[in-house]
Amino acid sequence: NVAEQKSDKGSVFSDLTPEELSATVDYLKKNLGKTFVLATDAKPTDNCIYYVDVKYPTKQQALDYLDRDGEKPKREALAVVFFGDQEEPNITEYVVGPLPNPSYSRDITLEKYKEKLPYYRRPVIDKEYADAYEFVYEKEFSTAPHFLKALGYDGSNFAALTTVPRGFKSGDRSTWFVLFVKVKESCFAVHPVGLEVLLDHKSLDVSKWKITKAFYNGAYFMNMADLEKQFNAGKVEVIEIQNVGPENDIGSMQPKVTPQPGAPLQFNPVGNRYTVHKNQVTFQSWSFTYGMNPNSGLRLFDIRFNNERIAYEISTQEAIALYGSNAPGGMITRYLDGSFGIGRFSFELVRGVDCPYLATYVDTHFLMESETPDTTKNSICIFEQNLGVPLRRHYSNMHSMYYGGLASTVLIVRAVSTLINYDYVWDFIFYQNGVIEAKIHATGYISSSFYYADGKEYGSRVGEHTLGTLHTHFINYKVDLDVGGLDNSIMTQDMKFNPLNIPWQPEVKIQRPKVVRSVLETENQAAFELHTMTPRYIHFSSNTTNKWGHPRSYRVQIASFAGDFLPEESPVQKAMGWARYKLAVTKRKDDEFVSSSIYNQNDPWTPTVAFSKFINNENIQNQDLVAWITVGFLHIPHSEDLPNTATPGNAVGFFLRPYNYFDVDPSVHSPDGVYFQSD
């Protein structure tokens, strides 16, 4: 029952090929009339290409092509350029097309953002980090030789971890770098040395950068020279770092016993029962396209069941983590992973651990801080998984003797991103009964602070000098459901007990549950704050009805263990405003294509994309609607987070479930059905 993929039309959503990436860069370099320096060499005062990604056609254009035999949209690229070598340094976004042989480029910055993009909002590139580390290790550290010697620094055994945001107001670019012991066979991130330095790297002139504060083991200093002075005066108690080896490494992932392969494995007796053709996947009645946004990660388009579109887009938008600590880097940290690159850092998957051994592994191509494309081999896996549980079953021993059932096998699309220390496993899961699930598992290393004083108020001590710092994870998804067409409304259902005088015994009163339904009128009504009571059923509902007269709909069911989001008085909360809502439904707009921005991280005080603006009380009845779903969990680390956070209990996500959409469960058409009778 494999859905037929009659055409290659899904290629309209494909990521750029290496050739297309190169052609875009070549075109810009030839036609913009600017001098470019490779990002890996670029000083802040140079121009460089930050990244290139596909620029999709508008939804209207895409649907004209997909559904109405309209013209194939032009293939275009989005190129993000850092202009440091310009009178008014800035970030500019270009659309370049048509690919593969571009003939035009267009500066879309103003159109897209209604403002120019100040240069200070740019993400920190590797070269800027390298310059920062050089500044810290070569220049600043040279002012504190005795202290560093006492600490155990040998000139190369420290690693620095960036924190964000980088200051307290727009234009600031002051980063606390937290110092850790490098560990050859494991991760530095759980071995803090107690030293943190605040580098002001706002100036485009690297020689003007300076350390404006240092922190060691609970005390603040003007800079490393000040720390050295206090140390020499006997006022600083130094805790000498220990060499970390497998025996005392809480972060060691080396098995403590000899591995004995033998875990159960899945095999596919008839080979793959799904197809992966370029960016297009089919599995039983399902078809969809997949791609990888270098910033925000996996993106699926044109998700259909029985060739009828259920969602135009389902994609990850952003992942954030808000920390608390008694050390400076930890206490201010609010990571917006999209600005680091959830897709870019989705590395090669390991067969048999990250995905089943026999999964289909595909490569992604990207161009970032470079002028030539890079390939990450095997960075997305696609596989069918037998969940080991029935999708449905019934054993009948009354009146008729039979058994019917179906093993639940699903198609999973997965990528795993590693953002420095921690890892997210991103799954999109397709069930045989029309259900789609999105699920994220958290794993990898926790962040940590140097353990001192009242550290336990901010987490658990998990090592001799390591404090696992509390944080809350929030992840945002865009779900552009198109249920039975574009025009949808939000229907809610819940239950309510009502007193009832029993019809056949009216003196008796019982409590009877009844369905309570409503249709939400406005975006504001459909913006559900994190910890408010919410109708238990929330549906994207269509104007069409099923055989039994009910509106065909898909239910959005969220599974989340979210902690608290920042209070309104926080000056950075608007940069991640989506996290205020477990679910917000808005009228879809071309210019509200994403809920976050890579520029929000370094200027959260004036967010480039402020999600709250999407919610402006527009009517949401019979409209093309988008659900923005936030899931998350509060993470107070504990010893068992070492060496890595484990996935059990640390998975959150949501289900999209057909609800009166079909006339019966479509899995009756599955080839896996089992049915037998006896007398």
Place this chain on the structure above:
Amino acid sequence: NVAEQKSDKGSVFSDLTPEELSATVDYLKKNLGKTFVLATDAKPTDNCIYYVDVKYPTKQQALDYLDRDGEKPKREALAVVFFGDQEEPNITEYVVGPLPNPSYSRDITLEKYKEKLPYYRRPVIDKEYADAYEFVYEKEFSTAPHFLKALGYDGSNFAALTTVPRGFKSGDRSTWFVLFVKVKESCFAVHPVGLEVLLDHKSLDVSKWKITKAFYNGAYFMNMADLEKQFNAGKVEVIEIQNVGPENDIGSMQPKVTPQPGAPLQFNPVGNRYTVHKNQVTFQSWSFTYGMNPNSGLRLFDIRFNNERIAYEISTQEAIALYGSNAPGGMITRYLDGSFGIGRFSFELVRGVDCPYLATYVDTHFLMESETPDTTKNSICIFEQNLGVPLRRHYSNMHSMYYGGLASTVLIVRAVSTLINYDYVWDFIFYQNGVIEAKIHATGYISSSFYYADGKEYGSRVGEHTLGTLHTHFINYKVDLDVGGLDNSIMTQDMKFNPLNIPWQPEVKIQRPKVVRSVLETENQAAFELHTMTPRYIHFSSNTTNKWGHPRSYRVQIASFAGDFLPEESPVQKAMGWARYKLAVTKRKDDEFVSSSIYNQNDPWTPTVAFSKFINNENIQNQDLVAWITVGFLHIPHSEDLPNTATPGNAVGFFLRPYNYFDVDPSVHSPDGVYFQSD
């Protein structure tokens, strides 16, 4: 790393063998001096043996034996006897021992319940149902020949479904039987004919039973004769039933396409990596015993990791469903499945659908409404499952280049119970990192009412004359954690944002999250009502600390989509009082061994076990504590519930997670660890 099971001491928790069951019955029949009739033949005025199950030693006795080389507790049975042939008919519970050769029996009814058990609280046995059906079909139906002919009754094509409770006050035994069309190859439960009859079967003299009300298609009648009269007078519009065949059967589970086996399967390259020795299971560092309570289902005891006990008992207690409808049977229904028999109706499992093909399948033995033991073959499955997701993993490309990880394989113990129409999949899941998960998936057929008038206020119409009626499922678990010994306290953790003046820039204020901890003092503080805000982390905490000075604990994390529970004014709510709380922690007591009772179903107005009494503000610091966990979900049926409710999105449960219990994640000792480096 298989935990060594040095002894067979776990047999102290084993279910009774067929020989032990028989010996118990033989002893009672010989020594009670009463006349017994086989339950299958027993009139209400007879004595019969209802069921026999194991009677455990007290926890003290068991621990003396397990931990302190104490005497092996006597092996005993619990026998429940219905005494209809007695001056004061009653239910009596006996302890019989020592098995296998009993020499004593003891009436424990008064000691256990502080009252005699009135006879009217007894569950309805098959014989009583048979008598009821005979009454309805033979006697009552004979008074309405023309109506029934018009309806399409042919003398044998109807099936009746019981509803509960059976009245409105203690002593009532009036049951609405809802009539359905029998379907040869499928389930009657989704084909209501519109007719329901209220049978008063309170009298112990079957000849005095009577129909006190009838319902047809929205109207109430005195009885079938009244309905006939009205029909003959042309006052009843009859909707003739249709024959149900595969083509029009919304309940048909026959695949609509030719099955093509080929789904992915799991194989075990080195064979099973777990052991099942009688009732004792080991898997890596885990060991525990399993058994099946005929009423309440799966029960695990003495759950250990690295030979240290984590929980004394983890067991299902009860499953209820509260319905709403505009038809009488549906509007009053509150099923307490324990009184029907979650364990008794855990039927044979189907290889490859209910559990993986290569799972270990074991039989259960029970004695119920019988004097001889029955065996259900293959009713529990035990298997290791590769979840297809890493338990943990990290890909390092900073400072050191390596990969470490571990595929998540788990041991699952599963039974699937079928209570007439619907099926529950009961899982207990053991992870390699010390996490235990309990999970219940709902599947099988929905209950339904005849669709008429305002039916949609109570669910969805899912067939020509079928209303899928809304209901809420609640499931209760007993979790007797013993974390680091018997003496535990309940610690809670959560987060709170506090304003902070930045130490290095005091004029700036940020919002910093902090851990908020507390230790609960009393049972009332630890009784968390369903929809109240609850601390995000709730721990069973011990007096011992881990290497880093934190109390060793296990965290209880609940995943539930529960609907509303009955309001306080409901006269039956106390019979299922546990469902008011998502979590309630009580001081463990021998006489608070279970949260429900099989006698609560037929006398919910005077519950034999009233859970709310457990919560009497006792101190819960440094005590042997038990967690009573309730999960559930609101189910407003929809067309895709046909033929069966599907499991995706319909799974709820909880995790028990080590939290500062170990010094690092114990999965570092797994034989499945993967680690490699590159330069």
